Amino acid sequence: MRVMKCVTAAVVAFALLFTFIPGESSAATPYQGYIWSSKGRDVASINGYVYKQSIDGFEMPSGAFSAPEDVFVAEDNSVYIVDTGNSRVVQLDSSLKYVRTIGDSEGDGVLSEPKGVYVTPDGTIYVADTKNARIALFDKNGKYMKQFGKPESPLIGDTFSYSPSKLLVDKRGYMFVVSDGNTQGLLQIDQKGAFKGFYGANHIGFSWGRLLRNMFATDAQKSQMATIKPLEFSNAVLDNEGFIFTTTLGTETSQIKRLSPVGVDTIGGNRQFGDRWSNGPFMVSSFVDVSVDSNGIFTALDLQTSKVFQYDKLGNMLFAFGGLGDQNGLFVTPSALAQSTDGTLYVADKGRNRIDLFRTTPFARLVQKASALYVDGRYDEAESLWNEVLRENANYELAYLAIGKALYKAERYKEAMSYFKLANSRGDYSVAFKEYRKEYMRDHFFSICLILVGAVILLRYLIPWVWRLVARRIRTKRPNRGVQQGGGIPQ
Amino acid sequence: MIQTFQLMKQVLTHPFNFYNDIQEPKKIRWIDAIIVIVLAFLAKMISIVVTGYAFQTREAYEVSYMQELVWLVVPWLTWSIANWGVSAILDGEGKFKEVFVGSAFALVPYVIMIVPVTLLTNLLALDENSIYSFLVNVAIYWSAWLLLIKVKVLHDFEPWKVIWITILSIIGIAIIWFIGILLFGLMNQLINFLTELWQELNFRR
Numbered sequence: 189m190r191v192m193k194c195v196t197a198a199v200v201a202f203a204l205l206f207t208f209i210p211g212e213s214s215a216a217t218p219y220q221g222y223i224w225s226s227k228g229r230d231v232a233s234i235n236g237y238v239y240k241q242s243i244d245g246f247e248m249p250s251g252a253f254s255a256p257e258d259v260f261v262a263e264d265n266s267v268y269i270v271d272t273g274n275s276r277v278v279q280l281d282s283s284l285k286y287v288r289t290i291g292d293s294e295g296d297g298v299l300s301e302p303k304g305v306y307v308t309p310d311g312t313i314y315v316a317d318t319k320n321a322r323i324a325l326f327d328k329n330g331k332y333m334k335q336f337g338k339p340e341s342p343l344i345g346d347t348f349s350y351s352p353s354k355l356l357v358d359k360r361g362y363m364f365v366v367s368d369g370n371t372q373g374l375l376q377i378d379q380k381g382a383f384k385g386f387y388g389a390n391h392i393g394f395s396w397g398r399l400l401r402n403m404f405a406t407d408a409q410k411s412q413m414a415t416i417k418p419l420e421f422s423n424a425v426l427d428n429e430g431f432i433f434t435t436t437l438g439t440e441t442s443q444i445k446r447l448s449p450v451g452v453d454t455i456g457g458n459r460q461f462g463d464r465w466s467n468g469p470f471m472v473s474s475f476v477d478v479s480v481d482s483n484g485i486f487t488a489l490d491l492q493t494s495k496v497f498q499y500d501k502l503g504n505m506l507f508a509f510g511g512l513g514d515q516n517g518l519f520v521t522p523s524a525l526a527q528s529t530d531g532t533l534y535v536a537d538k539g540r541n542r543i544d545l546f547r548t549t550p551f552a553r554l555v556q557k558a559s560a561l562y563v564d565g566r567y568d569e570a571e572s573l574w575n576e577v578l579r580e581n582a583n584y585e586l587a588y589l590a591i592g593k594a595l596y597k598a599e600r601y602k603e604a605m606s607y608f609k610l611a612n613s614r615g616d617y618s619v620a621f622k623e624y625r626k627e628y629m630r631d632h633f634f635s636i637c638l639i640l641v642g643a644v645i646l647l648r649y650l651i652p653w654v655w656r657l658v659a660r661r662i663r664t665k666r667p668n669r670g671v672q673q674g675g676g677i678p679q
Numbered sequence: 680m681i682q683t684f685q686l687m688k689q690v691l692t693h694p695f696n697f698y699n700d701i702q703e704p705k706k707i708r709w710i711d712a713i714i715v716i717v718l719a720f721l722a723k724m725i726s727i728v729v730t731g732y733a734f735q736t737r738e739a740y741e742v743s744y745m746q747e748l749v750w751l752v753v754p755w756l757t758w759s760i761a762n763w764g765v766s767a768i769l770d771g772e773g774k775f776k777e778v779f780v781g782s783a784f785a786l787v788p789y790v791i792m793i794v795p796v797t798l799l800t801n802l803l804a805l806d807e808n809s810i811y812s813f814l815v816n817v818a819i820y821w822s823a824w825l826l827l828i829k830v831k832v833l834h835d836f837e838p839w840k841v842i843w844i845t846i847l848s849i850i851g852i853a854i855i856w857f858i859g860i861l862l863f864g865l866m867n868q869l870i871n872f873l874t875e876l877w878q879e880l881n882f883r884r
Contacts, residue, residue, distance in 0.1 A: 227738075609732060614732070614733045614735070614805065615733075615805060617732060617733050618733040618804045618805035618806070619804070619805075621733060621804055622804040622806075625802070625804070662681055
């Protein structure tokens, strides 16, 4: 019996031993990377971003976050979290340590459900204090400085409901403010708080249906119809070249725009960002935030699919990740997106009251490096990087296109043609083919001339001769039928 | 076979004579029309295969032989029926056999031209597209022209009546297609109903 007990104890002890060995943690992501091919199909790809950690404020002096609506990463990588539910902005340093809470408990510095924040390089903090309908300014020590209320201008009108939700400040100190529900564009407000006009409004496209309705509808019917307004912006972000990225709700194409200083979209081409069809034919992606890195690679957050999409400067898709769900790496209700200089992406999840951090994979770093060179037109330098991309993922269409362009630039047209073929790029293929044709003609001029002369002789003399020969043979073979038909056909 | 080729040559060189001649008895056979249509189908399929990469609008898997055949045969057949029917009512002289064969021979320019023209796409770049589309249009307009001559000569119509009859024939085609699709739907329902009835009865046996 004793022996039995000993053995049991030993077995139990042995078994317990295993429980202290940490279980092998799985590195699997809850999503599969993919890209949209030019043929409109989703092609599996290597993940560019994987979940790293979350910040929820529990272990910080600030306490837990509540429904964060925005996250901003300043140039020194310090993080500003707009904690909308708690009506404050929480500042963290670059190592994600708590620094301070912005928003006073009394006085003019009290915030009321702010939805956006922007920090200028000198550390001034601009808060879009939504419920108070103002922009509140705090200095770099978090001390309340001043405020800008609803701008006054005949352009805006009295009925305008001012509800600033997102903002950015350009180099001149002009504020560009997104006001919820406003379809006239971004509000430009100068350093003194004076209204300087609307910027970059969306246009109403032409529609046959509307033309027809307006032609036949009576005035009474027209007054019953809903007025058509341009689509509203959901967000605006400044890139380091002074261009303003905007996201637009309720449209299938050009949801993300890169507006030049005069308000013209420079991505162009009516591109369809986000997923295609997977939302269903009548659902469109609704991008709520965008983030741009120093190479112009922009990352956008789609609320519809809860996915994050990354594009290069020209709008070519690089990566997609995230999705709707409860696992780490998926989102409940994502609301904002930002990135630090090392490429880490911060995604604010309003539904789960936390900020999720995603780190780049080596594949993403490779693609981004190659893409930056490619976009700059340094095709030859990018070529070896793209080859490396293809070694890791042979289905990466953009790589074929980029290598094709490098080969084209190196005047290796035939090889370029085969790469353009793989990239499904008929236009580029045709351009390379034209060069190849020129080259081929030059090299084989004599033989081509010879073939042409031969063809002329063949068509003019040889084939008619054979034809006559055959016709004569048939006529002599079947004289009766030949005679019968001969009359009908005038020769 | 040789006879068919001779007729094809004639329709290209002397279309008016051709459509006059085929009204003579025993001049044409039903098989002539079938041969031309088969050739047209072959020419179409070959042209799809030999199209240069830059000019391809469809991937290989997106091309269906059956569908191409249907899109060739059905318009031709319905045109023959509609045109014959309309002209028969409005004092046309053409017999159905003549319309049937004559319509098929109107496709000869397309048969002759489309393969060499498509071969050109292997030598052309996309910005020289206009040459290619011009030649294809020549083939198509030539065929359409033959079709009009056919209506004129076979039924012995005035020019204005030719246009009127052509419009009516196109309307006729639309009606035939509409009824065809309708019948197809109804038959589908009927067959479904009968099979389900049969299944139901079997369950209760």
